[in-house]
Amino acid sequence: MQTRIVNIRAAAKAALEEGLCRVVAGYAPGAIAMRARPVFIDKPEDAGKLTWSSFCVGNLAGLLTQAAKQASGRIGVVAQGCVSRNLVGLIGEGRLAREDLYVIGVPCLGMAERRKIEARYPGRAIIAVEESEEVFVVRGKRREERMLRRDALRDNCYTCVQRNPVIYDALVAEPVPDTGGGDIDKVAAPWEKHPPGERLAAFQAAYANCTRCHACRDVCPLCYCSTCFVDESTPQWAGKTGDFADVATYHLLRALHCAGRCTDCGACESACPQNIKVRRLTSKLEKDVRALYGCQAGMALGESPPLTVFRPDDPQDFIK
Amino acid sequence: MTREAFSPRIAAFLCSWCSYGAADMAGVGRMGYPADFRVVRIPCTGRLSPKFILSALRQGADGVWVSGCHPGDCHFISGNLMVRRHFTLLKNLLEYVGVEPGRLHFSWISSAEADKFARVAADVAAAVRALGPASGALGALIKAV
Numbered sequence: 001m002q003t004r005i006v007n008i009r010a011a012a013k014a015a016l017e018e019g020l021c022r023v024v025a026g027y028a029p030g031a032i033a034m035r036a037r038p039v040f041i042d043k044p045e046d047a048g049k050l051t052w053s054s055f056c057v058g059n060l061a062g063l064l065t066q067a068a069k070q071a072s073g074r075i076g077v078v079a080q081g082c083v084s085r086n087l088v089g090l091i092g093e094g095r096l097a098r099e100d101l102y103v104i105g106v107p108c109l110g111m112a113e114r115r116k117i118e119a120r121y122p123g124r125a126i127i128a129v130e131e132s133e134e135v136f137v138v139r140g141k142r143r144e145e146r147m148l149r150r151d152a153l154r155d156n157c158y159t160c161v162q163r164n165p166v167i168y169d170a171l172v173a174e175p176v177p178d179t180g181g182g183d184i185d186k187v188a189a190p191w192e193k194h195p196p197g198e199r200l201a202a203f204q205a206a207y208a209n210c211t212r213c214h215a216c217r218d219v220c221p222l223c224y225c226s227t228c229f230v231d232e233s234t235p236q237w238a239g240k241t242g243d244f245a246d247v248a249t250y251h252l253l254r255a256l257h258c259a260g261r262c263t264d265c266g267a268c269e270s271a272c273p274q275n276i277k278v279r280r281l282t283s284k285l286e287k288d289v290r291a292l293y294g295c296q297a298g299m300a301l302g303e304s305p306p307l308t309v310f311r312p313d314d315p316q317d318f319i320k
Numbered sequence: 321m322t323r324e325a326f327s328p329r330i331a332a333f334l335c336s337w338c339s340y341g342a343a344d345m346a347g348v349g350r351m352g353y354p355a356d357f358r359v360v361r362i363p364c365t366g367r368l369s370p371k372f373i374l375s376a377l378r379q380g381a382d383g384v385w386v387s388g389c390h391p392g393d394c395h396f397i398s399g400n401l402m403v404r405r406h407f408t409l410l411k412n413l414l415e416y417v418g419v420e421p422g423r424l425h426f427s428w429i430s431s432a433e434a435d436k437f438a439r440v441a442a443d444v445a446a447a448v449r450a451l452g453p454a455s456g457a458l459g460a461l462i463k464a465v
Contacts, residue, residue: 189416192416196418196420198418199418200417200456200457200460203460235375237371237374238378239378243463245378245462245464248417248460249374249375249461252370252374252413252417253371255413256406256409259409281413281417284413285409285413288408288409288412288413289409292405292408293405307405307406308402309402310402310404310405312391312392314405314408316391316404318411318426319426319427320428
């Protein structure tokens with residue numbers, strides 16, 4: 001992990017010094033333990049602000065569509081597998097151009113779910129977490145504990161299929177095995193196992209605590225519309241209240257907007273202050289897209305998003 | 321003819337170039353079909369956004385029917401083929417959260433197929449009528465006013 005930090009800083013410093021990019025988007029340590037926040041640096045001497053940890057769960061690709069409008073010249077970005085897939089997706093959608101990006105690629109070991117670590121040590125304040133490839137050392141006020149990385153990974157990181165960046169201009173560590181070890185098709189769309197009559201209860205229970213803060217939308221690299229459908233007022237497609245009809249409409253539509261584009265980066269779940277498993281819906285759509293159209297978002301440059309194209313023989317059994 | 325107690329409200333999104341014409345022709349031909357539909361004329365099924373369908377459900381529709389041109393016949397070449405993937409995913413997603421399959425219907429009906437229009441309309445109305453007023457997952461999507 002330390003190697004990655006050192007090499008990210010060196011790569012960013014070199015890129016800014018040599019003029020390979022005008023600004024670098026990366027992660028800086030958060031104000032408290034187990035947090036990282038995005039940071040933009042434009043001076044080589046600021047490279048020391050950059051860091052890397054298993055808590056870099058926000059997706060930087062989403063910030064670049066804004067930054068690309070404002071910055072003239074290439075933008076550097078620190079990108080692990082999923083973020084690079086989102087960059088590829090945004091390039092495919094015409095939101096970014098490959099030649100405007102300088103990608104500092106990070107082979108990823110999977111990101112940690114801070115709630116899993118907190119749950120392991122209930123009632124105890126965690127002051128810092130240090131990590132190696134296999135182990136997290138969780139420091140409290142008086143004690144320190146060790147926890148295996150595989151016990152702390154986020155759900156989506158178990159089933160990751162692309163831990164190494166798809167595109168990069170500099171790579172800060174040796175490539176790692178591309179998969180997280182889990183099989184996404186076995187865990188995606190969990191409510192499919194319920195009989196149809198019980199699915200509503202599962203749906204309602206999962207989203208009952210949603211406060212409509214829209215953090216899942218704001219952190220999502222796919223959500224770059226200048227006016228989101230939830231903010232449209234004439235007509236108002238989705239209400240803004242916490243009423244279940246409004247919550248459900250919002251989450252269903254958001255998931256549909258991400259269909260065929262979602263890279264399962266998990267930023268939505270990590271950002272949710274209410275710990276809602278937003279991927280219960282998005283994983284269903286991605287599972288269908290894989291099964292029906294054989295597509296996985298952002299795996300190669302030059303591919304069209306599956307919902308912008310068609311095949312004459314697409315399945316249509318249900319159409320009369 | 322006896323009037324049944326429950327008369328469903330079905331939002332029908334009909335493509336202006338084909339199914340809407342078929343509805344016209346069915347009317348001109350004096351073919352009988354149920355009067356349970358609230359027709360929204362759209363320029364192409366490709367114009368249809370999932371938010372239209374969810375908005376109809378939010379306002380209390382008991383069912384939704386979308387009908388457009390046969391594959392290959394789209395006025396805009398491929399609007400119906402593009403939207404076919406969206407339909408598939410939307411239908412699967414709504415069934416995934418518990419909406420009954422009989423609530424959502426899709427069909428391809430050309431403007432010459434008035435008989436097919438009347439037949440499918442009867443099928444759709446019968447299917448929704450059999451399920452009764454929106455309840456369960458569909459009921460949960462209705463915005464209380």
